[in-house]
Amino acid sequence: MKIPVLLLCSAVTLTWGVAVKQSRKFPDGFIFGTSTASYQIEGAWNEDGKGENIWDYLTHTNPAAIEDQSSGDVACDSYHKYERDVEMMRELGIDSYRFSIAWSRILPNGLANNVNEAGVAYYNKLIDEIVKYNIEPMVTLYHWDLPQRLQDMGGWLNPLIADWFADYARVVFDRFGDRVKYFITFNEGAQICYEGYDWVTKAPRLNMSGIGEYICAKNLALAHAKAYHIYNDDYKPTQGGVCGYTIAVSSFVPLTDSDEDAYAAELVNQLQWGLYTDPIFSKDGGFPKELFDLVAKKSAAQGFPRSRLTDFTEEEKAYIRGTGDFFGVNHYSGSFASASLYTPQPPVPSPKDDIEIGQFAPDDWPQAASFWLKQMPDSIYIVLKNIQKRYGDVPIYITENGWSTHEGIEDEGRVAYYRAALESALDALDEGINLKGYYAWSLMDNFEWMAGYTERFGLYEVDFEDPERTRTPRKSAFIYKQIMKTRTIDHDYEPESYVMTIDEGH
Ligand code: BGC
Numbered sequence: 001m002k003i004p005v006l007l008l009c010s011a012v013t014l015t016w017g018v019a020v021k022q023s024r025k026f027p028d029g030f031i032f033g034t035s036t037a038s039y040q041i042e043g044a045w046n047e048d049g050k051g052e053n054i055w056d057y058l059t060h061t062n063p064a065a066i067e068d069q070s071s072g073d074v075a076c077d078s079y080h081k082y083e084r085d086v087e088m089m090r091e092l093g094i095d096s097y098r099f100s101i102a103w104s105r106i107l108p109n110g111l112a113n114n115v116n117e118a119g120v121a122y123y124n125k126l127i128d129e130i131v132k133y134n135i136e137p138m139v140t141l142y143h144w145d146l147p148q149r150l151q152d153m154g155g156w157l158n159p160l161i162a163d164w165f166a167d168y169a170r171v172v173f174d175r176f177g178d179r180v181k182y183f184i185t186f187n188e189g190a191q192i193c194y195e196g197y198d199w200v201t202k203a204p205r206l207n208m209s210g211i212g213e214y215i216c217a218k219n220l221a222l223a224h225a226k227a228y229h230i231y232n233d234d235y236k237p238t239q240g241g242v243c244g245y246t247i248a249v250s251s252f253v254p255l256t257d258s259d260e261d262a263y264a265a266e267l268v269n270q271l272q273w274g275l276y277t278d279p280i281f282s283k284d285g286g287f288p289k290e291l292f293d294l295v296a297k298k299s300a301a302q303g304f305p306r307s308r309l310t311d312f313t314e315e316e317k318a319y320i321r322g323t324g325d326f327f328g329v330n331h332y333s334g335s336f337a338s339a340s341l342y343t344p345q346p347p348v349p350s351p352k353d354d355i356e357i358g359q360f361a362p363d364d365w366p367q368a369a370s371f372w373l374k375q376m377p378d379s380i381y382i383v384l385k386n387i388q389k390r391y392g393d394v395p396i397y398i399t400e401n402g403w404s405t406h407e408g409i410e411d412e413g414r415v416a417y418y419r420a421a422l423e424s425a426l427d428a429l430d431e432g433i434n435l436k437g438y439y440a441w442s443l444m445d446n447f448e449w450m451a452g453y454t455e456r457f458g459l460y461e462v463d464f465e466d467p468e469r470t471r472t473p474r475k476s477a478f479i480y481k482q483i484m485k486t487r488t489i490d491h492d493y494e495p496e497s498y499v500m501t502i503d504e505g506h
Pocket of ligand 1: 037187191248330400448449457
């Protein structure tokens with residue numbers, strides 16, 4: 001997008017604040033980890049009774065939708081190679097591992113009448129192996145792989161899904177909650193609802209623009225709350241863990257210091273994450289007010305008999321409010337928000353058309369292999385400040401943060417990104433933000449959704465041509481290991497060799 005020169009002159013400036021702050025330390029008890037997700041790493045798509053999910057269905061029925069026509073049929077083969085995965089965790093010296101459970105591996109048709117014991121056994125083996133080495137498991141219940149049978153019945157557009165999800169959650173808490181103390185209900189509401197139901201960039205690619213996302217967002221909030229209450233009432237008293245929610249939060253900064261651009265940034269924040277997290281974490285509950293009013297107004301003008309964003313009842317609002325023990329932030333990038341830069345574009349209706357806000361990321365911000373990923377200065381700090389401003393002192397975990405490259409072990413771009421991101425996290429900690437942990441995305445290369453295996457996010461490279469799916473540490477793995485070991489960021493540290501070993505005590 002071209003930006004008028006005048007506008008750029010008055011743009012708010014952001015600075016890269018690294019390299020001068022080498023002596024700062026992460027506090028005692030701060031958790032470092034890595035993240036993965038079931039469909040992206042497990043493979044074994046139809047083994048031992050696992051049911052089909054929406055990504056199996058998409059990749060098998062429409063391979064052309066995936067950039068390299070690949071699938072997660074085998075992926076990293078973690079279903080068989082989980083011991084090597086845990087060995088890598090020990091090599092790195094992480095405190096905690098975040099992974100997700102494949103709903104259709106333990107409930108093949110999605111419903112809780114039929115528990116697949118072989119699937120449960122797999123997660124038991126994985127969890128046992130993790131805790132054996134004093135690594136804390138953090139489990140996401142839903143990272144996008146809905147059982148296909150539930151999709152056939154409407155998926156996240158069917159209000160009954162709140163019960164289906166709650167039943168599944170109960171099985172997970174029941175079977176694994178003796179060892180798992182950190183649960184996350186959902187990974188990234190907007191990516192589930194906007195990309196999957198409004199648009200076509202994630203399964204099930206429903207393309208119900210301006211409608212699908214809002215229906216899904218409401219059902220997702222109710223499903224989350226049901227699962228949370230089950231945990232809180234029936235399991236927390238004996239198991240003693242916590243249950244949170246993870247959302248993708250990008251940093252949006254007003255392009256200029258005008259009131260219009262401040263409002264533009266607020267609206268983008270409301271659409272991209274407030275829609276999902278205000279019902280849970282805000283003082284009054286419910287959807288963000290400005291966004292809610294805008295969609296109602298636009299819907300009326302477009303001839304809809306009622307708003308495309310259906311409100312909660314007061315009872316539902318109260319049921320959902322307060323159902324988050326922590327806020328999980330997946331953070332990758334950000335941009336400037338502008339009231340004047342929006343160019344109207346089809347389709348209408350759409351969430352973008354509802355808010356009419358332009359976004360802009362300068363050309364000189366470093367670019368990753370993924371087209372959507374640029375490195376924005378101090379972006380973690382900006383995001384955490386925004387969350388604190390909105391929801392107060394809620395405990396926060398950065399549950400994902402990462403950088404994509406193409407194949408290769410020398411990943412200087414990722415090293416620079418992680419160092420800058422962790423400096424930004426330290427800036428937030430210095431200001432007393434309640435940040436409790438940080439998980440790098442990802443432990444290893446994996447199936448990157450519509451991009452297949454063309455974009456790599458791993459600290460370890462995976463050879464997808466090799467039947468053994470050999471994993472090899474990248475330079476960034478050594479850098480991250482050193483940061484975790486010393487709890488400081490040494491910008492001059494260079495690994496002596498690329499030979500990885502397990503340190504004593506891991
Ligand atoms: C998702 C991951 C994904 C990563 C990089 C996050 O939004 O949770 O599954 O691989 O972004 O695209």
